[in-house]
Amino acid sequence: MRRGSLLDISGLRVIFHTYRGTIKALNGVELWLNEEERLGVVGETGCGKSVTALSVMRLIEQPGEITEGSIWLNDKDLLKLSEEEMDRIRGKHISMIFQEPIAALNPVFKVGFQVAEAIAHSQGITIKDAYPQVREALEMVGLDWQRTIDLYAHELSGGMAQRVMIAMALAVKPKLLIADEPTSALDVTIQAQILELLDKLVTVSQSAVVLITHDLGIASEFCDRVAVMYAGNVVEIATSEEIFSQPLHPYTKGLIDSIPVVGRSKELAGIPGVVPDLVDPPSGCRFHPRCKEVFDKCHTELPSLSQVKPNHYVACHLYQ
Amino acid sequence: MVGTFIVLGFILLAIFAPLLSPYDPIKTNLPERLRPPSKEHLFGTDQFGRDILSRVIYGARIEVWIIFLVTVISGAIGIGVGITAGYFGGLVDEILMRITDIFLAFPRLILAMALSAMLGRGLTNAILAISLVEWTVIARLARAEAMKIKSQPYIEAIRAVGASNFRILFLHVLPMCLSPVLVQLTLRMGTIILTAAGLGFLGLGAQPPTPEWGAIVSDGRSYLVQQWWISTFPGLFIAVVVLGFNLLGDGIRDILDPRLRR
Numbered sequence: 161m162r163r164g165s166l167l168d169i170s171g172l173r174v175i176f177h178t179y180r181g182t183i184k185a186l187n188g189v190e191l192w193l194n195e196e197e198r199l200g201v202v203g204e205t206g207c208g209k210s211v212t213a214l215s216v217m218r219l220i221e222q223p224g225e226i227t228e229g230s231i232w233l234n235d236k237d238l239l240k241l242s243e244e245e246m247d248r249i250r251g252k253h254i255s256m257i258f259q260e261p262i263a264a265l266n267p268v269f270k271v272g273f274q275v276a277e278a279i280a281h282s283q284g285i286t287i288k289d290a291y292p293q294v295r296e297a298l299e300m301v302g303l304d305w306q307r308t309i310d311l312y313a314h315e316l317s318g319g320m321a322q323r324v325m326i327a328m329a330l331a332v333k334p335k336l337l338i339a340d341e342p343t344s345a346l347d348v349t350i351q352a353q354i355l356e357l358l359d360k361l362v363t364v365s366q367s368a369v370v371l372i373t374h375d376l377g378i379a380s381e382f383c384d385r386v387a388v389m390y391a392g393n394v395v396e397i398a399t400s401e402e403i404f405s406q407p408l409h410p411y412t413k414g415l416i417d418s419i420p421v422v423g424r425s426k427e428l429a430g431i432p433g434v435v436p437d438l439v440d441p442p443s444g445c446r447f448h449p450r451c452k453e454v455f456d457k458c459h460t461e462l463p464s465l466s467q468v469k470p471n472h473y474v475a476c477h478l479y480q
Numbered sequence: 481m482v483g484t485f486i487v488l489g490f491i492l493l494a495i496f497a498p499l500l501s502p503y504d505p506i507k508t509n510l511p512e513r514l515r516p517p518s519k520e521h522l523f524g525t526d527q528f529g530r531d532i533l534s535r536v537i538y539g540a541r542i543e544v545w546i547i548f549l550v551t552v553i554s555g556a557i558g559i560g561v562g563i564t565a566g567y568f569g570g571l572v573d574e575i576l577m578r579i580t581d582i583f584l585a586f587p588r589l590i591l592a593m594a595l596s597a598m599l600g601r602g603l604t605n606a607i608l609a610i611s612l613v614e615w616t617v618i619a620r621l622a623r624a625e626a627m628k629i630k631s632q633p634y635i636e637a638i639r640a641v642g643a644s645n646f647r648i649l650f651l652h653v654l655p656m657c658l659s660p661v662l663v664q665l666t667l668r669m670g671t672i673i674l675t676a677a678g679l680g681f682l683g684l685g686a687q688p689p690t691p692e693w694g695a696i697v698s699d700g701r702s703y704l705v706q707q708w709w710i711s712t713f714p715g716l717f718i719a720v721v722v723l724g725f726n727l728l729g730d731g732i733r734d735i736l737d738p739r740l741r742r
Binding site: 217219222243244247248249250251252255256258260263264265266267268274277278281282313325328 | 569570632633634636637638639640641642643644645652655656
């Protein structure tokens with residue numbers, strides 16, 4: 161059963177082998193996405209947002225390992241492709257933007273060359289032939305190509321570097337763009353500019369977006385739907401409005417209550433307890449030790465993600 | 481500073497050997513044999529009447545040639561093995577590094593001797609033998625660099641663009657590994673001369689009448705008490721040039737290591 165027309169991740173499990181034991185980083189992640197749709201993925205540090213993104217790119221490296229699940233992109237299961245076939249998918253059908261834009265550029269090559277390399281790879285042309293498109297791509301993200309094309313990564317500001325990364329990612333007109341915390345390393349005014357730019361360009365290139373962020377505000381503003389992750393599971397998926405107005409999962413409620421609002425007299429509510437150690441995760445629902453509405457079933461059984469309202473999915477025993 | 485001058489002098493000596501040397505380094509002149517240092521023969525002559533000064537000057541050419549070839553060959557093997565092991569990791573790394581360990585388990589000179597004895601006498605085989613001993617250090621260094629670079633975000637980013645392993649390895653990892661490897665190769669040039677001279681002295685390296693320094697020292701062995709000059713002058717040159725390379729290496733390290741810079 162396919163839920164999204166572009167991307168459908170189901171039952172994805174990823175583990176990391178460490179000296180302390182096996183970290184069960186993803187515990188059956190379910191996500192899906194239609195063409196041109198924008199999905200926000202939110203959650204705390206270490207909940208598996210980035211691991212999910214890297215799994216879609218098949219960039220999980222040792223000691224990590226994808227043990228179960230499937231990732232369908234259109235009619236291909238990415239987890240069953242050979243490395244060569246995957247090389248053709250990456251950078252052509254899926255591109256990615258990273259958190260630290262300056263570190264994501266090779267320090268010894270000029271920016272223009274790196275954008276050219278990305279374009280050349282995706283279209284199978286030589287790097288030299290790609291340069292006219294490099295100029296276009298740099299103009300597209302609002303950079304003066306004559307000034308930037310010959311610069312090195314360390315000569316760029318964070319905002320400029322992120323624009324270059326966006327140019328690289330969108331010059332190939334991907335079907336799916338994965339943006340892994342694209343604005344976390346930037347200051348607030350630049351954040352707004354970059355998001356606005358992304359919004360504009362993604363509309364033009366008709367790409368679907370998975371936006372990974374820990375900022376619920378950014379996610380709901382930019383995206384059509386928001387998925388909330390906790391300790392390796394997707395616990396709730398709803399439209400951007402509904403996730404704020406009618407959160408169902410106790411964790412989502414806790415997250416929304418812990419957003420400070422100017423002028424509110426009520427004391428800021430947090431979620432008690434800490435994020436569990438994923439070497440030895442809690443049994444049953446991984447959220448149950450911190451949950452206010454916990455009952456006996458939560459200790460033993462992992463709730464599955466199921467639809468409770470149209471377009472509103474939640475993984476919690478309270479609603480089943 | 482001193483190191484730079486010595487090495488520079490050594491290289492100039494090699495380049496301008498035909499202009500600087502007063503006699504033919506290979507032509508024998510038996511009436512003039514075993515002459516002590518004098519105005520005509522500054523360093524004296526050997527048992528065949530060949531001018532030691534000319535032989536030492538031409539010897540510089542041989543040494544430069546040895547250094548160049550060994551550096552290129554061992555550098556290429558070392559970098560190739562090192563970055564492959566470091567980049568791919570896992571089983572590949574394990575196999576390549578254990579092979580490296582096998583080479584490292586033998587004392588250098590002994591291994592070089594064994595290899596050149598196996599390959600047969602001669603300059604080319606000696607160069608090959610020394611290269612086969614020298615690459616291990618470079619391999620370890622390149623591996624460490626490759627491991628460091630592999631985990632950089634821009635490698636992940638370029639993989640996300642869809643670059644193949646081969647492309648990443650040669651276009652993005654290799655250039656980043658080069659600078660420490662080049663420094664290490666410079667640092668090792670003194671050792672290369674010593675090993676080459678050692679092999680030459682044992683008769684495993686350059687064959688007579690090639691004026692290799694180690695071989696000249698070996699020529700004068702049986703005359704050491706009466707005709708000391710035959711062995712002494714090439715020996716001195718070996719010592720000074722090796723010292724020069726070591727001083728130069730120290731200097732380069734000091735310049736590149738910001739902690740030692742004042």
